[in-house]
Amino acid sequence: MLKKTLFATAAIALVFTAGCSASDAKDGDAGAASATTAVDLASIEKSDAAAALLPADIAERGTFVLGIDATYPPNEFKDDAGNPIGWEVDLMNAATVKLGLEPDNQISKFENIIPKIEMDKFDSGIAGYYDTVKRQENFDMVDFFIAGNQFGSLEENTITSELDICGQKISVPNGGSAPLYYLPEVEKRCLAEGKGKIEVMGYDTTEEMVAAVSLGRAYAFVADSPVVSYAVKNSEGKLVGSDIYETLPAGAPFKKGNDELVEAFAAAMQELHDDGTYDEILDFWGVEAGRIDTITVNAGTE
Known part of the structure; x- marks a missing residue:
C-alpha cells in the first residue's frame, strides 16, 4: 500500500493545492467540473460493451460504492467543502460512469476500507x-x-542515479518507508562504492520536507512517486523529479470472487485509457510518470 508505508497529513493539501480553487460542485452533483477535477463526468458516454459485463445485482442497483481514504494528496483528499478529490477519485468516478453507474463515494478511515470490501459494504x-x-x-x-x-530536487541537483545522493542530506517523511527501508539499501551501495553515507532529515509534513530542499538545507527529498510528482508540478518550475525507483503496479482492490465486476471495471478503465481520458487525468494532477500502457488485473509479482 502506497500511503501507509509513507505518510499523510492534512497540511499537504494546503501547500499542494495552490492555484486550485475549491470545487464549485454541490454535494451530490457528480457531473459538475471544477478546478479540482480533471474530468467532466457528464461528458463521459456509457460503454454498452463494458456495462454488459457487470453482475446483475450491481447493474440493477445502479451505483458503485467506493471507499475513499481522503488523506493522501494527490491520490485522494478533500476540497474545502469536504468532498473527495484527487487523481484516483477522478479515474474511479470516470470508470463508474463509463459503466452506466452512479458514483457513491464514501470517505472512510484507511483501516476500515479493506474490511468493508470483504463485508460487501464497499465494491x-x-x-x-x-x-x-x-x-x-x-x-x-x-x-x-x-x-x-522518487526524488525531488532543485534543477542543479537533478537526480539521475540513486547513487547521486551518496554523501548528501536527504529530507524524508518521518515514519515512512523511504527512511526505514529504501534509503538504508541505497546507502549500502554507496558504502560499497566508497561513497559517503546518506544524512537523513525527517519531517512531519510534505511542506516541511520540500522546504528543506528549496531553502538549501537538503540536497533532495524522497517519497512515494505521486507525492513527489505533485510537489514538482506545484513548485512553479523550482523543482524537478527523478526517475521512479523500485516500482510496483498499483490500483483498486476488489473482493475475490467478483470476477464479473472486476472484468467490467477493467474494461471500462481500458476504454478511458484508449480515448485519452486516462492521460488527461494523470496530466492534470501531475502524476503522468506513473502511466501504464495497458490496464491489468493482478499484475503484481512481489
Whole structure:
C-alpha cells in the first residue's frame, strides 16, 4: 500500500493545492467540473460493451460504492467543502460512469476500507494500494498505475542515479518507508562504492520536507512517486523529479470472487485509457510518470 508505508497529513493539501480553487460542485452533483477535477463526468458516454459485463445485482442497483481514504494528496483528499478529490477519485468516478453507474463515494478511515470490501459494504476502495502477491490472496487488483520511490530536487541537483545522493542530506517523511527501508539499501551501495553515507532529515509534513530542499538545507527529498510528482508540478518550475525507483503496479482492490465486476471495471478503465481520458487525468494532477500502457488485473509479482 502506497500511503501507509509513507505518510499523510492534512497540511499537504494546503501547500499542494495552490492555484486550485475549491470545487464549485454541490454535494451530490457528480457531473459538475471544477478546478479540482480533471474530468467532466457528464461528458463521459456509457460503454454498452463494458456495462454488459457487470453482475446483475450491481447493474440493477445502479451505483458503485467506493471507499475513499481522503488523506493522501494527490491520490485522494478533500476540497474545502469536504468532498473527495484527487487523481484516483477522478479515474474511479470516470470508470463508474463509463459503466452506466452512479458514483457513491464514501470517505472512510484507511483501516476500515479493506474490511468493508470483504463485508460487501464497499465494491472497492482507493487508498494508494500496491498490487502485491500477498494482497492477491484475498483480492483482485485492477491495476492502473506504476508507483515507487522518487526524488525531488532543485534543477542543479537533478537526480539521475540513486547513487547521486551518496554523501548528501536527504529530507524524508518521518515514519515512512523511504527512511526505514529504501534509503538504508541505497546507502549500502554507496558504502560499497566508497561513497559517503546518506544524512537523513525527517519531517512531519510534505511542506516541511520540500522546504528543506528549496531553502538549501537538503540536497533532495524522497517519497512515494505521486507525492513527489505533485510537489514538482506545484513548485512553479523550482523543482524537478527523478526517475521512479523500485516500482510496483498499483490500483483498486476488489473482493475475490467478483470476477464479473472486476472484468467490467477493467474494461471500462481500458476504454478511458484508449480515448485519452486516462492521460488527461494523470496530466492534470501531475502524476503522468506513473502511466501504464495497458490496464491489468493482478499484475503484481512481489
